[in-house]
Amino acid sequence: MEIQHLTYTFPQQTTPFFQDLSFNLAAQHVNFLIGANGSGKTTLADLLTGLRQPDQGPLAVPRHALYLNQHLPMLMGVRISDVARLVLGIEYGRPQLTLTDLQPLVDAATFDFLTPIWQQHYGDLSGGQRKLVQLLLFLQVDRDFVVLDEPTAEIDREHAQYLFKVMQAHPQRTYLVITHDRRDLDAFNDYQVLWLADHQIKAALTKQAFKQQPPTASFLQAFQHS
Amino acid sequence: MRKYLMQVAIYTQYFSRVLLDSWSLFIYTLGLPVFLMLVNDRKYLGQSLTWWQYTNLVLPFVAWVVIANTLEMLADVARMREQGYLKQYYSLVVSPSVLIVSKLLVNLMMLLLIISGVGLVSGWLFHLPVGALLVRLWLTLLLSYLPLVGLSLPILSWSVRYQSVNAIVNVVALVIMLGSAAVMTAFTISFNSFIWNLVSPAFLITDSFYAIGGHFSAFAGAYGGVLLVALVIGMISYRQLKILPTEGI
Incomplete structure (x- = not known):
């Protein structure tokens, strides 16, 4: 996926933030985007997912994108089955979701993770587990292009492995992962690293x-965990 | 369309659950308007009011409740946007209107409950037929809600930072209510004035209630005009809907 001559100016600004930005996004691969705060x-991710319109440089990336930047606020009293309904019920138009309904909709790793906690209250999970529940459920939504903005922040390494396993279970997708954690890269056999600095790749x-x-x-300074 | 309606149904159910999550807050939300109405109209408690007196004394208060709650519900969507949640929802739902419609449906249900409470208590205290009063209040809400939403949607098309959302919504509600009161004092306003019903949703709500009592044919033209303009404003605002937070890069 070639991004060529991408130019973007923030509203009410005169100087472009990105000017003539060109790079390749490896299709059906994991692309890590690194850079200082x-x-x-995030602006680049917004442009790639169509949330912002570039001044010039049409983007040849799938617009059927999923953007995951943080976990959504949820009532602590809802059960994991309700959270699944709010994500997968929305995607598949199912007002109710049982574990039997869930199995054909999700990959094995997600099903294994959700089964033992299916009837648990969301508030009974740790912060990391809550984030992982949402990430795994969102990753079951059928999209060609998935952007994950710091997905492993707040998640311990053991739980992060679930996330990586689920990402690997959908190799047909193009992933763009924004991260400050170098350890995230080690989970993948193949990837591309894009370093964003001075408004250029x-x-x-x-x-x-x-x-x-x-x-x-x-560029290794872009990682907080080296 | 089926998927859209299903998504609206699922989120409406969830947002209703959020509303009912805290019973004490829910009862407070229902009870406070009734209490404030009693305080506001304490001079007339126990007296028999005519429909005309009721329209002048209680309906401005009902209008304030409806306007403030609707603005607050839209402000909640703006706050979701500023926290970055809206752009995540955006990639999941078939249209961002799913969230707005779901929130507005929950607000409508909440308002139906609130004005039912106000109607029951005020009907009993002011010796008006409670059944007829409730029907008039419900019809007033149903008539005025869509124009009110259309006229309020520009809030979601403005780039407003998280900290400013509450302030702006409160100022808008105050300007509408105090401005309407000032206009009422300074001018004689006809209930079927297109301009004044368009400029102030408080007039629209009060006049709708009055018109339902047997004057609707005289009001229909002004109402139709307001509805049309409000729908156009709402549609233009929705097309300019801001999905991304205002601050940060």
């Missing part, structure tokens, strides 16, 4: 090229 990662590295970078490489 304020570098414009300064580097686009394959896994091999990324691994060969010296520890002093400047």
Whole structure:
């Protein structure tokens, strides 16, 4: 997926924030987008998902996108089955969802994770589990392009593995993962790293090229967990 | 369309559950307007009021409840946007209107309950036929709700930061109510004035209640005009709907 000559100016600004930004998004792969806070990662994700309109540079990316930036507020008293209904019931038009209904709609890892907690109250889960429940459910929604904005923040490594397993269960999708945690990259056999700095994609590295970078490489400062 | 309606049904059910989650807050929400009405009209408690007196004394208060609650419900959507939740919902639902419609339906149900409470208590206290009063209040709400929503939707098309949402909604509600009171004092307003019913939803609500009592044919033209303009404003505002938070990059 080629993004060419992308230019974007914030409303009521005269100077473009992104000017002539060009890079390749590896289709049906995991793309990690890294960069310092304020570098414009979320703005770029908004542009790629069609939430913002570029000044120029039509984007050849699927507009049927899913954007996951944080977990939505939920009543603590609802059960996990209700949370599933609010995500998958919405997607599949099902007013009710039982575990039997759920099985054909989700991948095995998600089903394994949700089954033991299906009748538990949302408020009884830890903060990390709550976020993971929502992430896994949202990832069952059928979309070609999925943007995850810091998905592993607030999630321990054990639970993060569930997330990665679910992402790998849908290899036909193109993922764009915004992260500050270098450990996220280790879960994948193949990926591309895009480094955003000074309003440009300064580097686009394959896994091999990324691994060969010296520890002093400047873009590694974008990671809070090295 | 079926999927849209199903999504609206699921979110309406969930938002209703959010509303009912705290019983004490729910009872407070229902009881406060009744209490405030009693305080507001304490001089007339136990007296027999005519429909005309009731329209002048109680309906401005009903209008304030309806306007304030509707603005607050839309402000809640604006706050969701400013917290970044709206853009996540946006990628899930068939249209962002699903969330707005669901919120507005919950608000309508809440308002039906509130004005039923106000109607029951005020009908009993002011010696008016409670059944007829309730029907008039419900019809007033149903008639005025859609124009009110259309006229209020611009709130969602403005870039307003999280901290400012409450202030703006409160100022808008106050300007409508105090402005309407000032206009009432300064001018003689005809109940079928298109302009005044358009400018102030408080007049629209009060005049709808009056018109339902046997003057609707004289009011229909003004109401139709207000409805049309409100729908156009609502549609234009919806097309300009802001999905992304105002602050941050």
